[in-house]
Amino acid sequence: MNSMDVKDLRRKVENIGALPTIPGVLKHISSIIEKPDISLNEISDFISSDPALTTKILKMINSAVYGFPGRISSVSHATVLLGLNVIKGLLIGVSVFELMQQAMQGLWEHSFDCAITSKLIAQRKKLKEPEEVYAAGLLHDIGKVILILEFPEEYEKSIHDANQQCISIFESEKNRFVENHANVGSWLAEKWRFPNNLIETIKYHHAPHRSKYAPMETAIVHLSDILVRARGFGFAGDSFVPAIEPAAFELLDLTENDIKEILREMDDSLEIIEELSL
Amino acid sequence: MPRITVDKLEPGMKLARPVMRGSMVLLGEGTELNDNWIQKIKSMEIESVYIDGPSQMSVPKDEMMAQLEDRFKNVADEPYMDVIKKLVRKHIEDLYE
Numbered sequence: 573m574n575s576m577d578v579k580d581l582r583r584k585v586e587n588i589g590a591l592p593t594i595p596g597v598l599k600h601i602s603s604i605i606e607k608p609d610i611s612l613n614e615i616s617d618f619i620s621s622d623p624a625l626t627t628k629i630l631k632m633i634n635s636a637v638y639g640f641p642g643r644i645s646s647v648s649h650a651t652v653l654l655g656l657n658v659i660k661g662l663l664i665g666v667s668v669f670e671l672m673q674q675a676m677q678g679l680w681e682h683s684f685d686c687a688i689t690s691k692l693i694a695q696r697k698k699l700k701e702p703e704e705v706y707a708a709g710l711l712h713d714i715g716k717v718i719l720i721l722e723f724p725e726e727y728e729k730s731i732h733d734a735n736q737q738c739i740s741i742f743e744s745e746k747n748r749f750v751e752n753h754a755n756v757g758s759w760l761a762e763k764w765r766f767p768n769n770l771i772e773t774i775k776y777h778h779a780p781h782r783s784k785y786a787p788m789e790t791a792i793v794h795l796s797d798i799l800v801r802a803r804g805f806g807f808a809g810d811s812f813v814p815a816i817e818p819a820a821f822e823l824l825d826l827t828e829n830d831i832k833e834i835l836r837e838m839d840d841s842l843e844i845i846e847e848l849s850l
Numbered sequence: 851m852p853r854i855t856v857d858k859l860e861p862g863m864k865l866a867r868p869v870m871r872g873s874m875v876l877l878g879e880g881t882e883l884n885d886n887w888i889q890k891i892k893s894m895e896i897e898s899v900y901i902d903g904p905s906q907m908s909v910p911k912d913e914m915m916a917q918l919e920d921r922f923k924n925v926a927d928e929p930y931m932d933v934i935k936k937l938v939r940k941h942i943e944d945l946y947e
């Protein structure tokens with residue numbers, strides 16, 4: 573890994589279409605959503621043309637946790653309700669489902685639970701676009717998927733190091749890779765032309781004070797990651813709860829009662845989620 | 851009290867919390883479900899309901915608590931982590947009530 577510098581790695585990740593380990597569907601979706609002038613209609617037509625994708629997207633949106641009153645039965649209705657960026661995020665989210673499952677047992681659960689928790693906190697903080705924060709939670713660790721697929725042995729060793737040395741995967745990645753999963757994930761988010769706040773949430777979810785455009789959203793995903801691990805849900809490369817950044821915790825300004833209720837809502841939502849196997 | 855999805859409802863189960871539509875109570879707490887009620891619930895846009903009975907926790911409590919301690923072992927002294935740990939611990943303990 574030391575033979576590779578950051579630029580090489582970035583070039584490789586951005587050229588996702590040429591990565592042999594990435595399945596065709598994801599390459600295709602990637603090529604669609606990176607188009608600079610993609611319209612809501614185009615993306616809606618694209619999803620509708622694929623019955624499996626349509627089912628997955630509608631299932632996710634209609635899951636009780638997503639919280640729209642009544643059923644959403646058409647993709648065009650969904651795209652209008654959610655907007656381009658959220659739909660793009662969900663599209664990537666459902667398409668990496670299988671990939672995540674095979675890349676790391678438990679990573680999908682971790683990501684999905686973070687998405688739900690992020691949305692719960694965003695609603696509690698009365699943010700305008702809780703669905704966008706949901707998408708951020710869903711994709712925050714996407715950099716791990718790419719690192720695992722491209723460098724399976726090195727990543728395996730990182731996981732091993734983390735558990736041997738009782739450190740977080742974020743720490744142990746540093747010893748084997750020139751970049752961490754948060755930065756790698758943000759390169760993809762940029763390539764896919766996600767909005768700045770989504771890029772930043774992914775990039776800084778382990779260092780939320782560095783976020784300029786979306787400090788609140790980033791703090792939310794940061795806390796969600798911690799709560800999901802604390803609760804013992806999923807697996808994201810190590811078995812330890814990382815420390816919360818004090819500034820982020822203060823920015824969120826949650827009372828003990830808020831956190832208590834968030835934990836309860838998490839359990840309530842996740843019980844239903846077990847039924848939602850994509 | 852377990853929360854179960856509507857497709858798993860069976861006659862004889864008792865509601866542990868009311869079934870609501872908005873702020874309106876459709877079926878009160880303690881209602882014993884029969885086929886008729888189950889059909890009604892299924893026809894509404896309701897995913898799940900709470901029913902009476904012990905929660906099913908698959909891991910014994912001691913083991914669950916030991917795992918919790920283990921997960922927090924690196925951060926016990928970090929700012930605010932004591933609060934988070936205390937709340938998560940309480941939350942998990944409550945699941946066993």
Ligand SMILES: [Fe+2]
Pocket residue numbers: 712713753754777778
């Ligand atoms: Fe992460």
Ligand SMILES: [Fe+2]
Pocket residue numbers: 682686712713797808
């Ligand atoms: Fe994470």
